[in-house]
Amino acid sequence: MKKINLNLILFAFVMILNGCSSTNSKLIPTANKGGYKVNVIKSKSKINSDEVVIKGTVFDVTTGKPISPPVLMTIGCLKIKISSQGEYSYKTKNFKDDYFFIEVISIGYKSIITDYLDLTGKNEVKIDFYMVQDDRPIINCELGIQTQK
Amino acid sequence: MKTKIKFSIILIATLFLFNCTSVIDNDENVINTKITQTDNLKTVPLNNSIRFLKQINNKKLTSKGIVSSDIDLYIDIESLEQVDLTNTDAKLNVATATTKFKSVETEFLQIEINGELQTVLFHYVPEKDITMSNGISTKDDSFTGSVYSTDLDGRVLSGFEVNKGSVTGEYRLPTSSTGPIPLNEVIIKNTYKAQTYYGGIYFNNSDYTRTPNYLNNYSSLGVAYAAYYKYLQTKKINDEIKDAKLKPCLKKILDNLKKTTASPGNMVLNFTGDWSTGYNWTVESGVIKESNVTANTSPYYNLVNGTTTVFDSQKYPNASELSWARTILHESIHAYLVTYFNTNRPGWMATYPQMVADWGVKQNWNNLHHEEISRSLVKSIGEALEVYGISQGYNLSKEFYQDMAWGGLQDTDAFKALSTTEQKRISDTLATELTGEDLNGDVKQQKGKKAGC
Numbered sequence: 326m327k328k329i330n331l332n333l334i335l336f337a338f339v340m341i342l343n344g345c346s347s348t349n350s351k352l353i354p355t356a357n358k359g360g361y362k363v364n365v366i367k368s369k370s371k372i373n374s375d376e377v378v379i380k381g382t383v384f385d386v387t388t389g390k391p392i393s394p395p396v397l398m399t400i401g402c403l404k405i406k407i408s409s410q411g412e413y414s415y416k417t418k419n420f421k422d423d424y425f426f427i428e429v430i431s432i433g434y435k436s437i438i439t440d441y442l443d444l445t446g447k448n449e450v451k452i453d454f455y456m457v458q459d460d461r462p463i464i465n466c467e468l469g470i471q472t473q474k
Numbered sequence: 475m476k477t478k479i480k481f482s483i484i485l486i487a488t489l490f491l492f493n494c495t496s497v498i499d500n501d502e503n504v505i506n507t508k509i510t511q512t513d514n515l516k517t518v519p520l521n522n523s524i525r526f527l528k529q530i531n532n533k534k535l536t537s538k539g540i541v542s543s544d545i546d547l548y549i550d551i552e553s554l555e556q557v558d559l560t561n562t563d564a565k566l567n568v569a570t571a572t573t574k575f576k577s578v579e580t581e582f583l584q585i586e587i588n589g590e591l592q593t594v595l596f597h598y599v600p601e602k603d604i605t606m607s608n609g610i611s612t613k614d615d616s617f618t619g620s621v622y623s624t625d626l627d628g629r630v631l632s633g634f635e636v637n638k639g640s641v642t643g644e645y646r647l648p649t650s651s652t653g654p655i656p657l658n659e660v661i662i663k664n665t666y667k668a669q670t671y672y673g674g675i676y677f678n679n680s681d682y683t684r685t686p687n688y689l690n691n692y693s694s695l696g697v698a699y700a701a702y703y704k705y706l707q708t709k710k711i712n713d714e715i716k717d718a719k720l721k722p723c724l725k726k727i728l729d730n731l732k733k734t735t736a737s738p739g740n741m742v743l744n745f746t747g748d749w750s751t752g753y754n755w756t757v758e759s760g761v762i763k764e765s766n767v768t769a770n771t772s773p774y775y776n777l778v779n780g781t782t783t784v785f786d787s788q789k790y791p792n793a794s795e796l797s798w799a800r801t802i803l804h805e806s807i808h809a810y811l812v813t814y815f816n817t818n819r820p821g822w823m824a825t826y827p828q829m830v831a832d833w834g835v836k837q838n839w840n841n842l843h844h845e846e847i848s849r850s851l852v853k854s855i856g857e858a859l860e861v862y863g864i865s866q867g868y869n870l871s872k873e874f875y876q877d878m879a880w881g882g883l884q885d886t887d888a889f890k891a892l893s894t895t896e897q898k899r900i901s902d903t904l905a906t907e908l909t910g911e912d913l914n915g916d917v918k919q920q921k922g923k924k925a926g927c
Contacts, residue, residue: 430833458774461839465769465805467767467882468908
């Protein structure tokens with residue numbers, strides 16, 4: 326009986342560990358060390374089935390804290406408002422669109438442009454952005470920028 | 475049963491250990507660090523000032539006997555009062571005074587700054603010779619003339635130009651081997667009304683001024699103490715520049731810059747008027763891989779090292795000291811912009827709204843900084859370089875210094891908006907001071923001495 330209980334507990338440990346790693350969605354990398362995470366919260370709901378809400382937060386990837394404004398988020402021709410806590414929310418149709426992507430710009434950070442996102446049939450999607458500080462040094466080009474000979 | 479409970483406890487404890495939340499460590503390079511200003515002002519008790527004043531009137535605290543400086547000072551002890559200042563709980567002790575200059579109104583001021591008793595005299599000199607102008611009291615809002623602060627012996631510490639009650643500039647008072655200029659010479663000979671530099675009001679008049687209105691009769695009082703405070707902050711900034719890893723040839727130039735009003739400390743405080751910028755600069759020599767790049771400044775800032783600039787002097791061994799002084803001044807502005815952004819982002823955004831807007835397009839600090847410098851700060855670089863040049867004994871034109879100020883800015887919109895002739899002249903000047911040759915490769919005489927790097 327003791328042996329069974331111990332095995333059960335060990336099994337539970339293993340399940341918990343596996344469970345932790347599966348609920349942690351990984352950072353989708355971008356052209357820099359920042360990235361974004363996509364979590365589908367709801368899909369194929371009967372209510373407002375042709376709409377999808379995209380929401381999330383813009384974080385500093387190093388500190389883990391939301392980025393202070395100004396943060397510029399662009400989807401198509403629309404600039405999305407970001408709150409002082411780095412949060413945003415945007416509603417659109419969930420029809421098929423091969424070229425849907427989001428661009429996030431913030432002063433002092435390297436910009437993020439997502440891959441094309443497939444929102445077909447989804448009703449609520451959480452996309453969190455993790456931005457990395459721009460570490461490129463400010464350089465003093467003597468004689469201006471020269472053309473390679 | 476006991477065993478079951480024991481294992482349950484272990485299970486629960488393990489759940490807490492292996493929680494599913496990913497932990498992100500806080501980086502010590504924290505942005506948005508706000509450095510708050512310390513109020514180092516303290517009220518001097520009235521009794522202390524009274525004792526002090528009695529000693530002055532008994533001539534125990536001035537160096538009577540130095541005839542040229544003796545201004546025959548007498549302070550009206552009964553007029554002593556304590557006045558409120560803005561932005562501080564400390565009060566200023568003020569008394570009216572007379573000197574041998576009949577038409578000059580004088581005040582005695584006393585306060586404690588950084589634990590030290592600071593005493594200064596204020597002298598209001600109307601614009602049109604030394605008689606009252608239009609019968610208007612010199613303390614009126616419409617006062618136009620000069621205000622000089624002196625020590626008790628009448629040696630001038632600072633001088634300001636005032637136009638209708640507002641400070642419009644500070645006099646650049648030449649130093650002499652005998653020390654500060656006596657007030658005698660300023661008022662009687664009027665030989666030291668030097669050109670104002672930087673122009674305009676370049677520090678916040680409302681700091682440390684008497685309530686309720688910064689344009690009232692004590693505004694220049696606040697300005698003088700602001701000037702003293704600024705001096706302390708300037709010195710602090712300059713002294714704290716970490717330059718242990720800088721090559722001696724560049725350190726020499728930096729040290730010479732620090733002795734003038736072209737020092738990084740002065741530049742920073744003139745730009746912001748904000749003495750709590752936390753400007754902290756590390757400068758070092760190094761090798762920079764990119765060709766034609768003589769310096770780079772990191773956009774990172776931390777409380778220990780501030781921001782770091784690397785200078786690569788080996789790239790241009792024929793560069794003149796004026797060329798390197800220009801580069802150091804240019805980089806000190808990058809360091810200032812980096813520091814300002816990292817320590818006071820709202821202030822930075824309010825001061826440089828165009829930079830905020832530009833980030834949406836340019837998305838990199840390099841372009842952003844250079845465009846802003848070319849827009850609003852290039853004139854200051856030229857003026858600072860001129861101050862440095864004069865201090866080193868050069869007698870060169872303003873045009874030369876202003877041309878030099880465009881160094882590192884040739885790819886900006888502002889530079890490209892100059893005429894082709896101007897661009898060529900500027901580029902040739904920069905190339906000559908950097909290499910000893912103009913852009914065509916013709917050998918040219920450099921204006922500056924070789925830096926020896």
